[in-house]
Amino acid sequence: MGIQRARALRKDTTLVERLLWSSLRALKEQELHFRRQVPIGPYIADFACHRSKLIVELDGSQHGLDENVQRDAKRTAYLNSRGYRVLRYWNGDVLKNLDNIVEDIVRSAASPHPPRTS
Numbered sequence: 001m002g003i004q005r006a007r008a009l010r011k012d013t014t015l016v017e018r019l020l021w022s023s024l025r026a027l028k029e030q031e032l033h034f035r036r037q038v039p040i041g042p043y044i045a046d047f048a049c050h051r052s053k054l055i056v057e058l059d060g061s062q063h064g065l066d067e068n069v070q071r072d073a074k075r076t077a078y079l080n081s082r083g084y085r086v087l088r089y090w091n092g093d094v095l096k097n098l099d100n101i102v103e104d105i106v107r108s109a110a111s112p113h114p115p116r117t118s
Helices: 002-011 015-030 066-081 091-110
Strands: 035-040 043-049 054-059 085-090
Touching: 015 035, 015 043, 015 054, 015 091, 043 066, 054 066, 054 091, 066 085, 085 091
Parallel strands: 054 085
Antiparallel strands: 035 043, 043 054
């Protein structure tokens, strides 16, 4: 189920996802290999770099609703428990500030990651 859903999401990307994906693909030169729409447990991460254990999530305005804030917190806690760091960016910020967001992602990927806690 997760793999089929991930494939469907890859085919139906938003403008913001396409913009960030274009930048993340260019990071291969820096040995940061991101994948998009990656199943991890019961969730599908927008972008993941397994080598640096980093996940990047893009959030639209619906993520500001109380029930979605709680759902996102649960999702982040699960991904953290699997050893991943989760970076979240608002769609509007990606549109206005793509270069700075990519720099932040590169910095985060390069910084030491705290050990996983069970």
